[in-house]
Structure formats: C-alpha cells, structure tokens
Amino acid sequence: MLLTHYLEFIEEGLHSTSEFPGGTVTVTSGRFRVYDVLYGFIELSRDEARLIDTSVFQRLRRIKQLSLANLVYPGAEHTRFAHSLGVYWLASRVVSRLVESGFVDEDEAALFRIAALLHDIGHLPYSHAIEFYYHLKFRERISDKFKFHEKLSHTMILLCDELREVIVSLGYDPKEVVALLTGTHRDIKLTSLISSDLDVDRLDYLPRDAHHTGVAYGLIDRERILDTLTVLDDGRIAIDEKGIQAVESFYVARLHMYQAVYYHKTISGYELYLAKIYEELVEYDPELNLLASPQGLEKVIKDSTISIIDDYWLYSKMLQALKDNYAPKQVKKRIQNLLSRKGPKTVYNVSLFTHDPKCIKDAKHVVDVLVDCGVEEDSILVLETTIKFLGSEDEIVYVKTRAEDIIPITEASQLISNLPRYYYVERVYVEREYVDKALKCIKKVTHKTYQKI
CATH class of the missing domain: 3.30.70.1370 (HD domain like)
Structure with a gap:
C-alpha cells in the first residue's frame, strides 16, 4: 500500500488514542491518519484513502506547491499533495458543521470532501510556472473563469480511468464532483465553500505557504474563521459578526502574500524562464511535444501516464537535453542558467x-x-x-x-x-x-x- 509510510491505519474494531506534539487524537475503527505540519493528524476514511492511493494522486507528492519559490525562499519545498490533504481537512471540518445543522446530508458531505481532495489533481510539473506556457498555447480554449490547471483537473476527474473507477465504486458520479468544482452543482451552498473569496482552498494555502516560506504576512486566524463561518440558504458564504476581524486579517494576508511571494519579482522571472525553456523543449522532445496538444493531454490522462509527469520528470528532461549533442544550444544555455540560478x-x-x-x-x-x-x-x-x-x-x-x-x-x-x-x-x-x-x-x-x- 502506497500510504504505508505516511498513514497510520487503525485496525477495524479497535479504538486508539495517540499522543503527538500539540495534543491527543482519538481515532475509531477503520480510519487512516496522516500527520500535517499545520493541523496535526488528519483523518481519512478507508474510501478516501483509496483515492489518495491512486498513482495520479500520489503524483502530487512530486509537484512543489510554489514551483520555483525555493530559489528565493529555501524552505518552500512543500507539495501539492500536502496542500490537497489540508484543503480536504478544512472541507471536512466545515461540512461536518453543515451536516449537524441539517444544511446538507451525509452523501453530499462525502461528495464535497472528494471534490476538495481532488481540486488540484490537474497541476502539471512546477505548477503555475508551466501554466504560463499553456495559457498562451490554449488561450482561445480557456475561459476567463477557470485557470488551465483547473480545467485539467476537471478533465482528469472525468477521463482518467484510474480515478473514475474509484469514484464510481464509491457510489458517486465524476460529473457531480466536477459540478462542485465548477460551481454548477445543484447545491450552491457547497460550491461557494470550494470556490469563493473565502474558500477552503485559500484558507489552507495562505498559512501553509507563509509557514514554509517564513513570510509572516500570510498568517490568519483560521480557527476563528471556521468557528464563525456559515452558508446562507441561497448559497452565499457568510460569517457571524464576531468573525469580522478574522476575515479582515484574511484579506490583508492575501494582499501581502501576492506581493511578497506569489508575484515576487525574482520568483516570477524564474517561472517565466522555465516556461520559455519548456516551450523550447516541446519543439525538441517528442514526449513533451505530445503534451502540447489537447489530444495528447487527454491521452496521457486517460491511460494514467500522467502519473509520472511531475517535477522530477521535467527536471530529468532538462538534464537529458544538457547531455544531448543534438539539443539546441540556446535551450541548453537557458537550462544551465536556471540550474545555476543565473536567470x-x-x-x-x-x-x-x-x-x-x-x-x-x-x-x-x-x-x-x-x-x-x-x-x-x-x-x-x-x-x-x-x-x-x-x-x-x-x-x-x-x-x-x-x-x-x-x-x-x-x-x-x-x-x-x-x-x-x-x-x-x-x-x-x-x-x-x-x-x-x-x-x-x-x-x-x-x-x-x-x-x-
């Protein structure tokens, strides 16, 4: 089992109490647990662990959350895998309260947790850096509403046989999962929690990215926000009046993190540079060239070949080009500049x-x-x-x-x-x-x- 090293399985029928820094967690039968730097132990059901065990989800372990930000902030080595688990955990907490309040039923809650878990499944190597290339390449096909990786996530949930089989075996329709992510689901209360100004995605990545970069601006009062968060009957996100100050800190944190991290001038420069290198490699490498068309992307998604397309895969492509006598001199020079931090x-x-x-x-x-x-x-x-x-x-x-x-x-x-x-x-x-x-x-x-x- 792929999760063996990272997840602790509590044998069915047992009741276990575990000590860890920050408190004690009690876990009942048939649960998986993974320790997270922000939340302590995150619990998953056996069914949810099956999704995590797919090769396409495990791929997210090998894709950095912040692309090339480690060239400026050396601690920024965290992954899309950790972020996806974090979003799942926050979604679980929020939706549990909605179930208790009678806003949603258990089936809707489970569907929401699946959508939260898979919301970033479509990220390609080096995350947003490579998106620069695809936004230019497919700009006529991508609507303003969705980013390229979001469209690719929707496509993977619908077309990837490995993912589809697990989702269907759990009793859910992949189209329903995508509907939650695109905001077209019949239950608008849940769609706003996964995509809005104050959603579970942002509530995770702001403090997570702040923690790993060491930038204090992204710290927010997450617990206060979660305690005061609710959803109105018409689907709008709302907070109790006593949560206003916590939400103010959230908005200010976003402003600072975009300035200090997400659009830091050096980081953005290296991301553009990698996108340029990728564009040149596409012309030279047949395997990369396959990914330059919608048909090629659909092929590697459907047969799960995409499970090997991660940061290490693209890094190896760059190293191969450096050693190849037939690789264009210009791309070799740029790869060497990138690896030497001379962008x-x-x-x-x-x-x-x-x-x-x-x-x-x-x-x-x-x-x-x-x-x-x-x-x-x-x-x-x-x-x-x-x-x-x-x-x-x-x-x-x-x-x-x-x-x-x-x-x-x-x-x-x-x-x-x-x-x-x-x-x-x-x-x-x-x-x-x-x-x-x-x-x-x-x-x-x-x-x-x-x-x-």
Whole structure:
C-alpha cells in the first residue's frame, strides 16, 4: 500500500488514542491518519484513502506547491499533495458543521470532501510556472473563469480511468464532483465553500505557504474563521459578526502574500524562464511535444501516464537535453542558467494596488524600445497580469449581524471596504547579458519605474 509510510491505519474494531506534539487524537475503527505540519493528524476514511492511493494522486507528492519559490525562499519545498490533504481537512471540518445543522446530508458531505481532495489533481510539473506556457498555447480554449490547471483537473476527474473507477465504486458520479468544482452543482451552498473569496482552498494555502516560506504576512486566524463561518440558504458564504476581524486579517494576508511571494519579482522571472525553456523543449522532445496538444493531454490522462509527469520528470528532461549533442544550444544555455540560478533580471517593474483594473500598459512599448536598442527579442520576457482581490456579488463574503441582517463584508468592515480591489503587475525581464544595455535604453525613453537588481 502506497500510504504505508505516511498513514497510520487503525485496525477495524479497535479504538486508539495517540499522543503527538500539540495534543491527543482519538481515532475509531477503520480510519487512516496522516500527520500535517499545520493541523496535526488528519483523518481519512478507508474510501478516501483509496483515492489518495491512486498513482495520479500520489503524483502530487512530486509537484512543489510554489514551483520555483525555493530559489528565493529555501524552505518552500512543500507539495501539492500536502496542500490537497489540508484543503480536504478544512472541507471536512466545515461540512461536518453543515451536516449537524441539517444544511446538507451525509452523501453530499462525502461528495464535497472528494471534490476538495481532488481540486488540484490537474497541476502539471512546477505548477503555475508551466501554466504560463499553456495559457498562451490554449488561450482561445480557456475561459476567463477557470485557470488551465483547473480545467485539467476537471478533465482528469472525468477521463482518467484510474480515478473514475474509484469514484464510481464509491457510489458517486465524476460529473457531480466536477459540478462542485465548477460551481454548477445543484447545491450552491457547497460550491461557494470550494470556490469563493473565502474558500477552503485559500484558507489552507495562505498559512501553509507563509509557514514554509517564513513570510509572516500570510498568517490568519483560521480557527476563528471556521468557528464563525456559515452558508446562507441561497448559497452565499457568510460569517457571524464576531468573525469580522478574522476575515479582515484574511484579506490583508492575501494582499501581502501576492506581493511578497506569489508575484515576487525574482520568483516570477524564474517561472517565466522555465516556461520559455519548456516551450523550447516541446519543439525538441517528442514526449513533451505530445503534451502540447489537447489530444495528447487527454491521452496521457486517460491511460494514467500522467502519473509520472511531475517535477522530477521535467527536471530529468532538462538534464537529458544538457547531455544531448543534438539539443539546441540556446535551450541548453537557458537550462544551465536556471540550474545555476543565473536567470533573467527585472529591467522594468510596475506593481501596484489599485481600484482601477484598466492600468496604463507600457510593457509592449518597453519591449519595442529594447529591441530597437539591440536587445535580442528572444531574450526578453514579459509579465502582465491583474489579480482581483474582492470577488463579484456572488463570490464576496457576507456578514450575519446580531439583528439577523445579511450585509456584504464591504459594508460591515471599513477596513475591507477601503482595500484596493486589484493588484496590477507589469514587468519586463531580460537575460543577464543584456541587463546593462536594457537599463540604459529604458532610462532614455521612459520615466516609469525601472529597477536594476
């Protein structure tokens, strides 16, 4: 059994009490337990452990949660596997309260736990770094509503024979699991808990990423939020009035973590660089080329070949290219730069919190200037993105007041109402041999923010 080293199985019919740092956990018959750095022991049923034992789920052990963030924060070695278990555990706690309150039944709760467990099953090697490539490659096929890895997760749940067989054997329809993840499930109370401004995904990754990077900004009062969290009959997420301060800390933590970790200029530069390397490897390596088409991706998903496509797999592809006399010299140079931490540098950087999503966009102009100055266009990388911090009316958190009124969190909290709605990032990077030339060119033609790192 794949879980033997990590999970403790309590023999059926036994009743066990185990000591661990932070407290005592009592486990009854037929349960698996795994120790988590944030929550202590996480308990899973025998059925849920079967999903974790699939080769495609075990693959998440070998995909880092924060891609290349360990190049800046050496402790950021945690995985999608740990995050998925964390989201499952938070989902279990929330949905148990809903069952006790009569909001949902046991079958709906079990389905919700499965959806939480599988929400990130579609991540490819190095997580969001490789998504840069696929968003450009499939931009006409990907809606604004879902990220590439989310679409791939939905596809895996529907098409991967190994996953489908387990889900069906547990008495559930894979389409129902996907409906929960896409927000189209008939029970809107559950969909909002898995995808909204204040969902179990964010409640796990903010403190988890903060813990492993050592960045204190992401710490939140999770217990207070869970204690005051509820769902209204119409599906909207709500908290009791006494939980407002905890939710305020959650929103502020998001702002800081996006600035300090998720869009840290060095991390983003290396992620773009890896996406560039991946694009070049796709042209050279037939096995990677297969993954560049929807048909190829569906094939490796259906036959579970995707279970070997992880960080180590892509790393080995890069090492093979370095040793291959026929590999393009340019890609070999870039791979060597990545492995030696000699990636691109920021030469133009605008990152700001704003209420206006329509910011001035100068990156294209900067690129034109650099090319005119003799900087090789192939050596230029551009990041341009707008992150929305407060959701739409359907996604935003609501507050249930002492008078039983339901009002948006933006009305209940002056702090949240004054927070910026967007984080706008526009950066231009160049490979190191062009940094001095690029900075001189930019100084001559623009008064916008530029940085020499």
